[in-house]
Amino acid sequence: MLVLSSCVFVFQLKAEGEVLISVDPYTQVNPGDEFNITFHVENVLAESNVVAFELQLDWDPSFVVGVKISEILYHSITPESEWDNIWILANKINNTAGNAYLAYLFQDIDRAVTNGYAPITGSNTLATLTLRALKNTGTAPLNFTVAKAGGFYYDKWQLCVPTQVPVNATGGSVVITNRLPTIYIKAEGSIDPASAPISTLDNITYTLTSNIASDTDGIFIERDNITLDGAGFTLEGIGVQNSRGISLVTITNATITHMNIVSFWEGIYLCGGWQNNIIWNHIADNNVGIDVYSGRHTIVENVFVNNDLVCALGRSNLIYHNNFLNSSAHVAEAYPGNYYQIWDDGYPSGGNYWSDYNGTDMYSGEYQNETGSDGIGDSPYGISFYENMDNYPLKKFYSGPHDVGITCLETSKKVLARGFCLNASVKITNYGVEPEVLNTTIYANSTFAGGLPNMTLPSRNSTTGTCLWNSTGFGFGIYNITAHVSTVEGESDIEDNSCSDWVILTLPGDTDGDFVVNNSDAGRLAAGFELGSNHSDWNPDLDINCDNIVDIYDAILLANYYNGHYP
Numbered sequence: 001m002l003v004l005s006s007c008v009f010v011f012q013l014k015a016e017g018e019v020l021i022s023v024d025p026y027t028q029v030n031p032g033d034e035f036n037i038t039f040h041v042e043n044v045l046a047e048s049n050v051v052a053f054e055l056q057l058d059w060d061p062s063f064v065v066g067v068k069i070s071e072i073l074y075h076s077i078t079p080e081s082e083w084d085n086i087w088i089l090a091n092k093i094n095n096t097a098g099n100a101y102l103a104y105l106f107q108d109i110d111r112a113v114t115n116g117y118a119p120i121t122g123s124n125t126l127a128t129l130t131l132r133a134l135k136n137t138g139t140a141p142l143n144f145t146v147a148k149a150g151g152f153y154y155d156k157w158q159l160c161v162p163t164q165v166p167v168n169a170t171g172g173s174v175v176i177t178n179r180l181p182t183i184y185i186k187a188e189g190s191i192d193p194a195s196a197p198i199s200t201l202d203n204i205t206y207t208l209t210s211n212i213a214s215d216t217d218g219i220f221i222e223r224d225n226i227t228l229d230g231a232g233f234t235l236e237g238i239g240v241q242n243s244r245g246i247s248l249v250t251i252t253n254a255t256i257t258h259m260n261i262v263s264f265w266e267g268i269y270l271c272g273g274w275q276n277n278i279i280w281n282h283i284a285d286n287n288v289g290i291d292v293y294s295g296r297h298t299i300v301e302n303v304f305v306n307n308d309l310v311c312a313l314g315r316s317n318l319i320y321h322n323n324f325l326n327s328s329a330h331v332a333e334a335y336p337g338n339y340y341q342i343w344d345d346g347y348p349s350g351g352n353y354w355s356d357y358n359g360t361d362m363y364s365g366e367y368q369n370e371t372g373s374d375g376i377g378d379s380p381y382g383i384s385f386y387e388n389m390d391n392y393p394l395k396k397f398y399s400g401p402h403d404v405g406i407t408c409l410e411t412s413k414k415v416l417a418r419g420f421c422l423n424a425s426v427k428i429t430n431y432g433v434e435p436e437v438l439n440t441t442i443y444a445n446s447t448f449a450g451g452l453p454n455m456t457l458p459s460r461n462s463t464t465g466t467c468l469w470n471s472t473g474f475g476f477g478i479y480n481i482t483a484h485v486s487t488v489e490g491e492s493d494i495e496d497n498s499c500s501d502w503v504i505l506t507l508p509g510d511t512d513g514d515f516v517v518n519n520s521d522a523g524r525l526a527a528g529f530e531l532g533s534n535h536s537d538w539n540p541d542l543d544i545n546c547d548n549i550v551d552i553y554d555a556i557l558l559a560n561y562y563n564g565h566y567p
């Protein structure tokens with residue numbers, strides 16, 4: 001185990017000047033090494049509403065592919081004896097994004113609620129984290145950053161690494177988060193506390209004006225018929241057991257929209273009311289994404305990511321056009337009752353995208369019995385209780401009513417003799433609810449190489465067309481063959497509007513694509529001689545002149561170019 005203490009970084013928050021944070025890290029880490037980071041604060045005289053220190057480790061994934069927390073030791077800050085309530089969220093490691101929320105060191109919650117937020121004072125070592133680098137590469141030094149959530153204070157300093165060290169250490173950071181108590185939208189329309197970053201002009205529409213970091217629960221809605229518009233901001237909890245991001249208890253006709261809701265026990269809690277609308281939210285990393293204990297709600301066009309469980313359900317809820325991604329369980333009954341939910345919007349509008357659905361898509365139509373794929377799974381997505389099922393599970397992430405995409409691009413061969421034509425077969429799907437006019441083009445690297453005639457593709461339909469690329473006049477080399485379908489009006493997901501394959505353009509007779517015509521190519525041709533394109537051993541790369549048979553004309557071409565090479 002590598003324990004290093006030769007570098008000590010002392011950082012002072014600029015704007016306040018009171019809090020000293022020192023980080024005592026390692027200086028070098030090799031794959032598999034364990035190392036310690038110690039977080040220490042001195043002279044804490046924080047604002048009255050600072051209730052937590054959040055320890056966050058950030059690293060550059062290009063240097064350290066991952067960390068694993070094997071040990072966390074902590075100490076209370078002195079002289080406040082209550083400062084020993086520590087939340088450890090060691091499961092909040094995102095090795096892909098390169099960060100981990102390691103621990104939250106709190107004032108005692110009860111004392112905070114009962115007595116308000118007394119200033120935090122004192123000095124101590126807050127935590128020692130033992131981390132293990134799963135892999136690291138690269139040579140440049142990394143930055144440490146220290147930030148207070150919301151961007152109020154920010155500074156950075158750089159880890160000094162001796163130049164002879166081949167592999168550098170990760171970075172760490174300390175974040176002091178100004179976490180808020182629960183916010184209430186009261187029955188009479190007021191917001192409590194009034195300083196919460198939510199604005200309203202009419203006591204009907206309430207709009208977030210910044211991100212909100214919550215100490216336990218997020219926002220309790222106690223007023224009917226309102227809209228809470230997150231305006232794209234994030235409401236973030238700390239995963240405290242039973243904490244709720246947004247709670248609606250016996251509330252009717254409220255709309256929650258454009259919110260990012262992360263790291264609560266329950267992202268949204270619906271109990272007792274009805275006809276609430278949960279639309280266009282991004283709900284991630286909660287224990288339960290949405291806990292529904294009541295009925296007749298509309299839950300559409302949300303994205304649920306990495307919640308341990310997405311929905312625990314009441315009854316008769318309308319749930320479609322959501323994307324359910326990477327959760328250990330998508331749906332369970334909140335309590336046993338054999339309650340029925342509506343999981344789709346009929347055909348062709350469709351149901352939800354489920355990341356664990358693996359049905360095929362060969363058919364279309366209301367009964368999924370007509371030839372041709374439509375972006376909807378041919379078999380329902382079964383939900384484990386009563387008769388619940390999504391009759392029209394989406395094969396692709398839902399991204400709005402207008403969406404077309406290239407689902408398949410195949411070139412007729414991988415090795416093409418210059419002067420002959422390549423077939424590029426393009427399959428296009430209209431996932432939307434309206435017919436769309438499509439313009440499809442093919443490029444060889446960046447050169448226009450052909451296209452399909454403009455066509456109108458009906459809703460929930462697919463078509464396959466073939467473009468011909470005449471390679472005459474192109475240089476030898478490896479070409480990316482890219483098909484593009486034009487963006488349709490109102491389309492938000494354009495990533496799938498392009499698709500690429502590749503082909504080697506070479507001398508006639510070079511059947512293996514190494515830019516030399518030699519014995520090896522002749523042997524391959526002989527082995528496939530007189531086979532037609534319908535034969536099970538057909539190799540299209542041997543059919544030099546692209547006439548669907550390997551015969552004497554291909555052999556003549558090979559002979560004519562024998563010993564030819566490029567360059």
Ligand SMILES: [Ca+2]
Pocket residue numbers: 360361362363364368372373374375376377378
């Ligand atoms: Ca289908």
Ligand SMILES: [Ca+2]
Pocket residue numbers: 403404405491493494495496497
């Ligand atoms: Ca698209």
Ligand SMILES: [Ca+2]
Pocket residue numbers: 509510511512513514515516517518520521
């Ligand atoms: Ca060759």
Ligand SMILES: [Ca+2]
Pocket residue numbers: 543544545546547548549550551553554
């Ligand atoms: Ca041929």
